[in-house]
Amino acid sequence: MASPTPMEDAIREKITAALQPTRLEIYNDSHLHAHHAPMQGVTSKETHFRLIITSEAFGSKMQPARHRLVYSLLKHEMAQEGGIHALQLRTMTPEEEATRRAQEAGSE
Amino acid sequence: MFSRTIISRAVRQTAARSSAFAAVRPTPLSTPAPATSFLLSLASQRRLLSDAVRQAIDKAVASAPVVLFMKGTPETPQCGFSRASIQVLGLQGVDPNKFAAFNVLEDQELRQGIKEYSDWPTIPQLYIDKEFVGGCDIIVSMHQNGELAKLLEEKGVLLKEEGGQAEGETKE
Numbered sequence: 300m301a302s303p304t305p306m307e308d309a310i311r312e313k314i315t316a317a318l319q320p321t322r323l324e325i326y327n328d329s330h331l332h333a334h335h336a337p338m339q340g341v342t343s344k345e346t347h348f349r350l351i352i353t354s355e356a357f358g359s360k361m362q363p364a365r366h367r368l369v370y371s372l373l374k375h376e377m378a379q380e381g382g383i384h385a386l387q388l389r390t391m392t393p394e395e396e397a398t399r400r401a402q403e404a405g406s407e
Numbered sequence: 408m409f410s411r412t413i414i415s416r417a418v419r420q421t422a423a424r425s426s427a428f429a430a431v432r433p434t435p436l437s438t439p440a441p442a443t444s445f446l447l448s449l450a451s452q453r454r455l456l457s458d459a460v461r462q463a464i465d466k467a468v469a470s471a472p473v474v475l476f477m478k479g480t481p482e483t484p485q486c487g488f489s490r491a492s493i494q495v496l497g498l499q500g501v502d503p504n505k506f507a508a509f510n511v512l513e514d515q516e517l518r519q520g521i522k523e524y525s526d527w528p529t530i531p532q533l534y535i536d537k538e539f540v541g542g543c544d545i546i547v548s549m550h551q552n553g554e555l556a557k558l559l560e561e562k563g564v565l566l567k568e569e570g571g572q573a574e575g576e577t578k579e
Contacts, residue, residue, distance in 0.1 A: 363527075363540070366527075374528075
């Protein structure tokens with residue numbers, strides 16, 4: 300039986316395989332954008348995603364390079380008709396995630 | 408909460424500043440600059456990034472120290488991510504004289520070409536001193552962690568007067 304969330308499945312599969320993330324959160328925000336003009340006539344419920352990825356693979360890469368890496372993994376999903384229209388990314392190494400957590404804890 | 412403060416302040420400041428953006432430097436596409444009319448004249452040709460389109464985008468990228476390729480105009484963005492990006496630039500106090508925005512929705516060649524040119528599949532895209540900086544997520548995170556303020560300061564593209572961007576409330 301076909302998955303109700305083929306796009307999300309593809310994202311999870313490809314990113315997990317390529318980046319072995321220690322944290323991967325996938326949020327489908329499509330419903331927030333369904334009324335936007337570019338979405339008229341699009342029936343997919345999987346057009347807008349927000350990802351939080353923590354992976355060693357991002358080490359020594361600046362943010363644009365990290366985003367390009369993720370974009371390249373999802374090239375097919377982004378290029379296809381009615382595919383991913385918007386992809387928000389937060390990309391961290393495990394060290395950066397630890398630093399961020401420490402900062403957040405400290406600022407409370 | 409932090410994010411909410413940022414957003415409401417951004418809305419107010421952008422409203423206050425948008426007239427400055429409009430008055431000093433209209434969006435190049437609404438009054439076509441050389442680079443843009445060149446692009447328009449190329450419309451309906453091939454999809455591949457031709458030398459001509461590449462050169463036109465070279466010109467667009469070099470048309471100001473800070474260049475944003477966006478959906479819609481600074482005054483009326485047509486996409487939330489473009490809106491957020493223009494708000495950040497307004498909040499940072501980018502000098503309208505040193506800023507240009509290109510509306511990709513008005514030009515299919517530009518819309519496709521810029522993605523290939525930057526090797527970046529989404530809009531908006533920010534260039535500073537002809538160098539690709541990133542899309543909306545990168546702009547916002549650099550805004551929050553102070554890197555953007557530092558970069559804009561180094562490049563000398565901020566408004567000089569009134570001690571900069573973060574001066575709390577705008578007066579009614």
